[in-house]
Amino acid sequence: MSKPLIVGAVAYTPNVVNIWEGMRGYFADGPAPMDFVLFSNYGSLVDALLDGTLDIAWNTNLAWVRTVGRTQGACRALAMRDTDAVFQTLFVARPGSGLSGLADLKGRRLALGSRDSAQAAILPVHYLGEAGLGADEVELVRINSDVGKHGDTGRSELDALRAVLDDRADAAALGINTWEAIGREELMPGAFEVFWESPTYSHCNFTALPRLSEERTRPWVERLFAMDWDNPEHRPILEMEGLRQWVPPRLAGYDSLFEAVRTQGISDRW
Amino acid sequence: MVILDLVERIGTVADGATVTVPLDPADGALVAAWCARTGNELVDVVDGVATVRRGRGPDPFAELSPWQLPGTRLWMYTNFDCNLACDYCCVRSSPHARRRALGADRVRRLATEAAAAGVSELILTGGEPLLLPDIDDLVAACTAALPTTLLTNGMLFRGRRLDALRRMDPARLALQISLDSPEPEPHDRHRGRGTWQRAVDGIRLARAEGFRVRVAATLPPEQLHTLEPFHAFLDGLGIAREDQVIRPLARRGVAESGLELTVESLIPEVTVTAEGVYWHPVSADHDDQLVTRELFPLEAAIEEVRRRFAADRRRADAAAQWFPCA
Structure with a gap:
């Protein structure tokens, strides 16, 4: 049996242990066994990938951008979830708030999630700029909780929604995963409505460096793609990780974040 | 929010x-x-x-054997009066107990609905069912729908009751006869003098009439370790080992001691009496285990038992999460 590939991830909830135990068990039966190491933040995860502690990192989109920057583009993305290829940021407000597009936020208060969250802070600011709103034209209410975990916990987005409910903000920016988690508009009609949706972009991916050969990654990726939603043994792992199918990475989906990180001068270490 | x-x-x-x-x-x-x-x-x-x-x-039903799934068997208390007054009877039956008969119409409807609801076996009990003048009609309604077992003390196979027994279908009906010991004394002490011999005679007669006979014994929990002489005696009567049912005494009814049985500790066996649907036959005279007063539709009552069982198991799992040992 070949030496296990070491995959790193961030433990943003205890459930991450269940997910990776499930993955390890799945790969143990195949040609490319793996083990995992958990970190408390993405800065340390990327460091461990770069210093050779890890073979593969389960990176957020911001961690991917950082890894590309620190390897001068030599790293490669191996795979992502189907849900990672079509991620979105949504801007929501209370119904009747008079907001129907980003331009309407001029002079209003927008609650943002953690400053290292691509979906709830970095990209929302980017979209405001694309809509022609200057830095001083929207009052940003920043809720920086769980910094280091790139918004994975969703806590700052929930706090942003609470800020809207409490009239500390007129609108909030959040990832589509949090919107789904609260049941969209359907469970709480009259509480929130979406007034602007971003284009789709890419979120997490498995990232490897050039020193890990294609010979080593190919059987692992093939085994990953063989996970089957209709297989009752695979399904719980896929459900916990929030996907139906693993897919090849959609790299064009990171362009907007590269641009946002550059123009906003985002810290290297987040 | x-x-x-x-x-x-x-x-x-x-x-x-x-x-x-x-x-x-x-x-x-x-x-x-x-x-x-x-x-x-x-x-x-x-x-x-x-x-x-x-x-x-976890699926609360996954750990159960197929025969334990609630709704696999349906118990019917045809009546509560009895020719005996056993001192540990879980439903307080005796010659003085009111009959509280389920009646042929309800038994027929229950049997039909049971078959439609996926029940695979009917069990008739009491009281002593053979006291009922129409017991052969009740049994015929059941055996027409599903394989059936009739619980009896085996002491009444004479005269018109023997005629009634002979009208029952041995291919669809098994008899379960109570016998508590391989010798007369322990049995007679609880059930009345001379009852052991009459029960043994009843077992022999029922087998001679072509019926499959199960023997059910009720023992105090402390005697459950001395079973081999009992099994040997039943072997001698021609009772198959799988038909030798030996169970602990439950502290229910007129019993003063025995196992404590609660909704939480009993896997349910849907049980119908004239008064309602109960969690388990051992508690069919006790309102703490009443599920519903509505006998019909039977499928709804079975579903309610399943729902309560699943909810109890999930609550127990949740409680276990609350009290970790480390």
Whole structure:
């Protein structure tokens, strides 16, 4: 049996242990066994990938951008979830708030999630700029909780929604995963409505460096793609990780974040 | 807002673990809808606090044998009067007990609905069913629908009651006869003098008439380790080992000692009496284990038993999560 590939991830909830135990068990039966190491933040995860502690990192989109920057583009993305290829940021407000597009936020208060969250802070600011709103034209209410975990916990987005409910903000920016988690508009009609949706972009991916050969990654990726939603043994792992199918990475989906990180001068270490 | 609280709390625990959130009674349906939509499980709502499990949790029925699944067998108490007054009877039957007969019409409807609801075996008990003048009609209604077992003390196989027995279909009906010991004294002490010999005679007669006979013994828990002489005696009567049913005495009815049995500790066996549907035959005279007064539709009563069993098991799992040992 070949030496296990070491995959790193961030433990943003205890459930991450269940997910990776499930993955390890799945790969143990195949040609490319793996083990995992958990970190408390993405800065340390990327460091461990770069210093050779890890073979593969389960990176957020911001961690991917950082890894590309620190390897001068030599790293490669191996795979992502189907849900990672079509991620979105949504801007929501209370119904009747008079907001129907980003331009309407001029002079209003927008609650943002953690400053290292691509979906709830970095990209929302980017979209405001694309809509022609200057830095001083929207009052940003920043809720920086769980910094280091790139918004994975969703806590700052929930706090942003609470800020809207409490009239500390007129609108909030959040990832589509949090919107789904609260049941969209359907469970709480009259509480929130979406007034602007971003284009789709890419979120997490498995990232490897050039020193890990294609010979080593190919059987692992093939085994990953063989996970089957209709297989009752695979399904719980896929459900916990929030996907139906693993897919090849959609790299064009990171362009907007590269641009946002550059123009906003985002810290290297987040 | 309870949904935001739930999303946040659930996000901090692993699959299978539970969280609690304060719940305004007006938000109960909202929390249930959220759980259904997101694949989490609403364990219960008690005193304004909702307990929710991350994920769906284990299937409470998965650990049961197929024959233990609630609704696999249906017990019917045809009557509560009896020619004996056993001192440990779990439903307080005796010659003085009111008959409280289920009646042929209800037995017929129950048998038909049971077959449609997926029940695979009917069990008739009492009281002593052979006291009923129409017992052969009741049995015929049952055996026409499903394989059936008739519980009896085996002491009344004479005259018109023997004629009634001979009208029953041995291919569809088994008899379960009570016998508590391989010698007369322990049996007679609980059931009355001379009853052991008459029961043994009844077992022999029933076998001679072509019926499959199961023998059921009720023993105090402390005697359950001395079973081999009993099995040897039953072997001698020609009773197959799988038809030798030896069970512990339950502290129910007129019994003063025995195993404590509660809804939480008993795997349910849907049981119908003239008064209602009960959790288990051992508790058919006790309202603490009454499921519903509505006998019909039977399928709804079976579904209610299953629902309560699943809810109890999930509550127990949730309690286990609350009291970790390390």
